[in-house]
Amino acid sequence: MRKAPELTTSRASRKAAPAKAGPARRPKTAARPPSPGEGKRGEDGYLAYLLRQAQAAARLSLDRALIATGLTHPQFVVLTMLKAYPGLSGADLARVALLTPQTVNVIIGNLERDGAIQKAPHPVHGRALQWTLTRHGLALLAKARRRASALERRLAGDLSKRDLATIRRWLARIAAELHQA
Numbered sequence: 001m002r003k004a005p006e007l008t009t010s011r012a013s014r015k016a017a018p019a020k021a022g023p024a025r026r027p028k029t030a031a032r033p034p035s036p037g038e039g040k041r042g043e044d045g046y047l048a049y050l051l052r053q054a055q056a057a058a059r060l061s062l063d064r065a066l067i068a069t070g071l072t073h074p075q076f077v078v079l080t081m082l083k084a085y086p087g088l089s090g091a092d093l094a095r096v097a098l099l100t101p102q103t104v105n106v107i108i109g110n111l112e113r114d115g116a117i118q119k120a121p122h123p124v125h126g127r128a129l130q131w132t133l134t135r136h137g138l139a140l141l142a143k144a145r146r147r148a149s150a151l152e153r154r155l156a157g158d159l160s161k162r163d164l165a166t167i168r169r170w171l172a173r174i175a176a177e178l179h180q181a
Contacts, residue, residue, distance in 0.1 A: 051174075058155065065147040069140065074099055076148070078107050079133065079141040082117060087130040089122065116140055 034041050036053060045053075063073050071079070077097045082088060085096065094104040108131060111117045116137035122128035133141065156164055 058151065061151050061154075062148060065151055066144055069144045069147065071140065071144050072107075074103060075107055075111060076141075076144050078104065078111065079116065079137060079144070082131055082133050083138070083141055086132045087120075089128045089130060093131065111137065 036042075036057065040046070040049070041053060059073060062076070066073060066076055069076075074097065077099070078093055081093060081096045085092075088096065090104050090108055091101060093099075093108070094101040097104065099107070108117065112119065114136075115134055117131050118134050119129045119131055122130050159167070
């Protein structure tokens with residue numbers, strides 16, 4: 001039977017051992033991030049971040065407003081784009097709605113099942129389908145648009161028509177320029 005090695009400590013190693021710590025100190029709590037509109041989340045923030053923050057807040061508000069309609073935000077966008085540009089294909093819808101083709105295919109399937117949109121073959125490209133709103137889809141969009149309009153008014157706040165036009169031009173210019181980059 002093997003003998004277990006003895007555990008001994010030399011005088012030097014005992015001196016090098018750290019002294020027992022006093023009462024445990026609580027770690028400092030991390031500083032809370034500023035609320036939207038403050039610090040780097042406010043006027044001192046980076047433009048791209050502020051755009052993203054504003055978009056996220058607007059999206060959340062719109063999602064809440066659309067609950068009563070039974071539509072999701074992406075469904076609302078698809079219906080809005082089909083009203084503006086009837087006859088779009090699924091691929092075109094994905095591009096203008098800023099969604100993936102896979103997401104648009106699911107949305108189209110659900111909206112068609114619910115009777116909000118209908119398909120027709122493309123007159124030139126036989127395999128492509130064109131999508132349009134039905135009466136039910138127009139009524140559903142009108143209901144959702146009323147709720148979205150309340151958010152639009154809230155976003156516009158007390159801005160003048162001129163200021164709103166300037167902001168719209170600026171946002172559209174950013175999208176166009178960065179899309180080409």
